[in-house]
Amino acid sequence: MRRRIAKLAALCFWAGLITVHAQEFKLFDRTVQIHGFASQGFVYTNQNNWLTMHSSQGSGALTDFGVNVSMQVTDKLRIGAQGYDRNLGNLGEWHPSTDWAFADYRFKPWVGIRAGKVKTVLGLYNDTQDLDFLHTFALLPQSVYPTDLRDTTIAHLGGDVYGKVALHRHLGNVSYTAYAGRRSDSIYSGYPYLLSQFGVHFTSLGGLQYGADLRWNAPLQGLLIGASRMNEDITGKGSGVLFFNPGAGVAPYYESSKADWTNQFYGQYTRGKWRADAEYRRYLRDQIIWNGTSEDIVDVRGWYVSGAYRLMKRLEAGAYYSHYSITSVFGGALAKIAPNQTDTSLPANHIYDKVITGRVDLNRFWNVKVEGHFMDGYADSAYPDGFYPQVNPPGFKPNTNALVLKTSVNF
């Protein structure tokens, strides 16, 4: 019933979006703006089911939408909030969330603060990964921006210090963001879904998230170079049938971080109708799992290079190569039954994805994308990246081709 209502709401929202425009009105003589967006995708894969969808039969379970309201209270103070909802195969399941909600006080262009639930700045696109209409590609490179793991990086409840500093007139400028807060994952996100195959069901997952991003707008117009660092301390709690004591039945389950950090380096160059991006992310996750009995050290390395060219005012073409590899080393009780996975040449430990995309802008607010993915590997490991055993019960095949159709609107 809940899903039906949510689907109906999404449909109405979609229909409304096509005709509606951004709303702006005055409140206490201050401008208030209302904006929104929605996207709907369809995915067909020739082999494995992907992103928790039954994509080998063709799946339209790729929907999201959001609405925000913002107000400039004074010249320096702005407040706003955005609600967000999505359904991606077995993830999200139409459970709405507060995407961001914060107050922003900018003392000077070189220093400001934000407090509340704030989108986390990490690399080129972490904070905009849901905003399909901003990107050439229907799916961002999954080696660096895995959409099934969106919740692990998307936002924090806390505060940011940010600003932009002009360097000597010939050296461009530097933007910085430093943040600290608490990350809180939906229990309908990728990692809880992965563990549900073992009978583990989370009731909470999250913890401390802090880090910084530094980006340099170089004097060469269109060139951006940056680096991000994020540290986390994550605890998950729930219940499950413990593998080392199955006779006890369903028992409390918990896990916590021993180390959890991400380094990301990136560059972007735009010139005329061309844009090129490149990013590298390393994610190390050393987690004490199964109630302290085991250790799981996951080392993820992902990178991509992409290019896009606007052929005509309303037509853009793009391509990228996305390279993902993962190793898993186990300790404690789990090490006795699970072998380490360190050979990244195996399809179980990598995904190499070649992608081509065409984007048509029907108008300023509505676009349609057609995208082909040619994937080598499925990286079915201790940490997910798109391929899950639950929707692939017969096992995985080494290669997967995918066709993604997606349309999005915004106002």
Add this chain to the structure above:
Amino acid sequence: MEPREQENAMKKQRILPLVAAVLMFGSAHAFAGDVKIVANSSVRADSITVSEIRSIFLEEKRSLSDGSHVEPVLARSGAAHEAFLRQYLGKSDDALQTYYRTLVFTGTGLMPKVLDSDAAIVNYVAKTKGAIGYVSTDFPSDGTKVLAISQAGVHPGRRLITRVEPEYPETLLQLQIGGTVRLMVVIAPQGNVESVQPLGGNPILSESAIKAVKQWVYAPGPSRTTSEVSIPFDPKR
């Protein structure tokens, strides 16, 4: 032919090569001649720096250094819009739209007002407190304040105290020729203008602008400073 008509014809013959030269020179130095910055009369400043324009239109600040509240107004398209993006923001229209939408949907800024024509922008800026926009240099901007562009080097404490407006050369006014003149101004510690060098723009307009700027007086400062100043000439004003 009457003597008076003969005189006019000769005058035209003398003027035509001059006009051709002026136009050629002007087009070769079309740096800022395409667009002028207009503001509501509530904006106290008479001039604005390029970096301030950039900060305002990229939603990084909502007030000028003198405390005046400002809010940007953009054109949806057109020659002035293209010139403004090229000269001041260094972004294509697509990149700018993406930038604004990133702000709006990550909560880090608001979408600025966008209007369809120079006339709509002038009308809106004239009526709206703090509004600041841009229109083609030759478009009438009645009811708004045209801000001079000060590109670098003016010490924040060296406020312009006395501003003398340049005289519009009669011939160019009759021929409806306008444009923007760029000057490098050296200001003495006492605040008087020591020297003025033309950097770009129509030479006849430059001559008039130099004559006026030499009479400007700035607030005293700790040392000699330089400032790059742009002065728009609008034949329809």
